[in-house]
Amino acid sequence: MDSNTQDKAPEVWHKTRMRVPLFEVDIGQAVYHGNYYHLFELAREDFLRELGYPYRWFMDRQLHLTIVEASCTYRKSLRYDDLIEIHTGIQWWRTRSLAFSQIIYRCEEEENPVLCTRAILNMVCVRFSGQPTILPAEFVDLLRDWVGKRG
Template sequence: MELKGKTRLRVRYAETDQMGIVYHSNYLIWFEVGRTELFREIGLPYTRFEEQGLGLAVIEASCRYRKPARYDDELEIVTEIEKITTRSVAFSYQILRAGSLLAQGKTVHLFINKQGHHADIRDTGLWSELQLFANRKINGVSAQ
């Protein structure tokens, strides 16, 4: 099993602006779709984090726009876990149309508890599962 996933979606009319181009903030929403699906694919949907009393707060987000996406384009979101630590996880993203790079980005998330304070996930059952994936060094990911 990889720590890299691919998700397909089609641009909806509501995601475009008056010029017919996808509005910039939608790329961050698509990043969320990609990471949610990636976690689901490796057997760790967000609900598992919530059951352990954890959340994932975005502490950094960036997106580099290269080419515009337009209404009805079929897109592929490639999401990869770049780094997992006991306190955070970093993702990278690529948005592609027919193999052509439209945008790339990164997000960093802090594990937080129900009170909104940073959390160390070594105290949860999730850490052993994440560490198992990371220790396999799939796609160069390592646990720290």
């Protein structure tokens, strides 16, 4: 993907459905703002498994995707046991980096999900030593195929 796609929303989304777990809510019975990132991470892992490149494969190669920039917009609160759907898409990728676009919807009605939270996470592939490195070629090929088959 080229840099012209940086501001364009992904055309293809992976969807992860779950209920908000009790351990993510605060005393006010809503998800604490920092805990939304746990939900985003669970959805990214689910996406990578479906892609055919589970995060374990990065770790087996002593690689990690490190968040270098994150932006998050909170629109509606999530509460314990809400049924949610997290959409995960690839905003762009380059040789060493990529950006995930993620959106959380509350599934109150099947036809009208409620937009609750939106985030963009820019990540860089690094070795366990902290040195930036290129994304694995197999991973990039799978990303290209996934976007091509669904886009």
